[in-house]
Amino acid sequence: DAGITQSPRHKVTETGTPVTLRCHQTENHRYMYWYRQDPGHGLRLIHYSYGVKDTDKGEVSDGYSVSRSKTEDFLLTLESATSSQTSVYFCASRGGHEQYFGPGTRLTVT
Amino acid sequence: GNSVTQMEGPVTLSEEAFLTINCTYTATGYPSLFWYVQYPGEGLQLLLKATKADDKGSNKGFEATYRKETTSFHLEKGSVQVSDSAVYFCALPSNDYKLSFGAGTTVTVRA
Secondary structure (H helix, E strand, O other): OEEEEOOOOOEEEEEOOOOEEEEEEEEOOEEEEEEEOOOOOEEEEEEEEOOEEEEEOOOOOOEEEEEEEEEEEEEEEEOOOOEEEEEEEEEEEEOOOOEEEEEOOEEEEE | OEEEOOOOEEEEEEOOOOEEEEEEEEEOOOEEEEEEEEEOOOOOEEEEEEEOOOOEEEEEEEEEOOOOOOOEEEEEEOOOOOOOEEEEEEEEEOOOOOEEOOOOEEEEOOO
């Protein structure tokens, strides 16, 4: 499997605070993705990147921004966290047609 | 675009029972098809894949055959174990760089 790590693994934050989640991959994959996973909604794509500084929106991008300054790193930022953004966030990178997932970050917004 | 429809479950089985999770797809052409597994507290892992019609993917005792006649990619295992308790997702490329995932099927295997 691709070496994908996420940090932090768990975070509790207050409504209105900014939060940045980090994803790091060691496979030199061009494409990277951020998903959120919620009960009853499955996996939903937030943003993705198709190269350094090249990003685009997914299906649930409102309230989120991303940045990719290096091939190996993809950051997800919640500019002002809301309770509806409490979720488990997964990063993935793409090799061939398959995607390889990180272990996830559990974010709680109180 | 391409999409999958997956049996939702939950599914509860006893150890050594036979497991089938249905997945059907709608696609242009014959894209690769995937099954992912998510164990409790972990990310998704690629379980198996098939890259063309009539291919059979297999891994860890699981199998799935890419059937273009029925547009299906059902996941099967002949004898499940408690350690197979997980959520299973069917997936296929929705375009050149995104995957479309099914809703996931939660499987619980009881000793």
